[in-house]
Amino acid sequence: MKNGTVKISCALAALALVVTAGLSGCGANSDDANSATQQSSVSGQNNEAGKKSVVKTPDLSKISWNVDPAAEGNTPRLALSYTNGLDVDLLEFKVSYSLKNEVTDDQLQSLFGGDDWTTPEDVRDSGLSCDAIKYVAVGESGMEYCTVGAFKTSVTNQMDLWNVAQIDAEYYDSSNKTFQKIQYFPSNKRTVKEGPATAAFKWVAGKHASMIPKPDVSVVKNMNDSDDSLYFHAYSADPNMMQNYVSQCEQMGWKVESQTEYTTAFAVKDGYKLTVQQSDYMSVSLNKEE
Known part of the structure; x- marks a missing residue:
């Protein structure tokens, strides 16, 4: 199966998925010609026919998302918020970032310094991501704080140093009782499957x-x-x-x-x-x- 070519549409960046100073995010839009025929076979059995069901690869443009200032109690945070506009339930939605090439150690120290662990080298090694691991049904919304390593981001200027590197999603295929991981890479504007589909209900009949x-x-x-x-x-x-x-x-x-x-x-x-x-x-x- 060939995955359809995808492109990013965002008000402030026509062909690049970049978090701007306003922290607005956007999904990945599939080409119209490809999205209508984009399909993939996943492992699993159709309950009636005993055959594999064929399902369309989800169109990530239907997931609208943003990274905005939020609060955890009285503590300021930055949080990813998104709405599942797909026709399948989500188990995970993750936005990962890479540092812009021109970012200096002084900038990292200024925006992330203050704790023993947050040296510029630590920030570069840890990376920044917003990873929501939760069951979000069709039409429902989710939220998760953005982190550098194990530490949560807190001010908007911290996001200005990063570009979106990739988007990961994991969805539940109710027809085949499986879940499937997919990835979107802005560098080549493609959505690809990450490995084969996996049985959704794994119960080990072991000792306990x-x-x-x-x-x-x-x-x-x-x-x-x-x-x-x-x-x-x-x-x-x-x-x-x-x-x-x-x-x-x-x-x-x-x-x-x-x-x-x-x-x-x-x-x-x-x-x-x-x-x-x-x-x-x-x-x-x-x-x-x-």
Whole structure:
């Protein structure tokens, strides 16, 4: 499959995807001639015919996004905000940046200095990105703070030193029960697939899986069942995902020990401690009590 050539359209830069002093962002527009025929086969089975479904590669121009000043409590931040205009649900949307060639160490020290870690070399090595890892259904919006390494950006002038290097997205293909990663590169104005499609629900029937309920969600990732622990991440558009899973755990005999808005800890059962957390996705961990 050949991916359609894409081009960037933005009010302040006709053919380059660049974050300007106003911090406005734009998506990647597919050529009309290509977007109508742009298709890719992904691995997976059609439930009725037992054949692979053929789906169009999502048109990234339908994701409108911006990087704007925001606040985390009383702390100023810069945040990526976006709306999913695709016809598939998103699991991740990430904008990565590269330093402009003319940026000097003095500029980096002036805008990022002040902390022990933020030397100009550290900033160059860490890079800047805005990475939203969360389930965003069709038509819904997401937001995530922009960071340099593990530290969040805070003032608009910091963004003036960077150009957009690439855009990454991961989407859920409900027809084939898979997820697929795609990338857009401004340097060659193309959208490409990153590897093959992957099964969306990966449940490892290992040593500890029978101790906890299997979640009623579309996507389970990063599951690991080791000698003394188990963990996984679950994604769903259902805002009650964590509450529903906690109820499932209680039905299996787990008793809630403590609970907050985002975390539920269960009392030790059969020598194991179970914790369920939810922010942008649900994280479940089962650990042997020492």
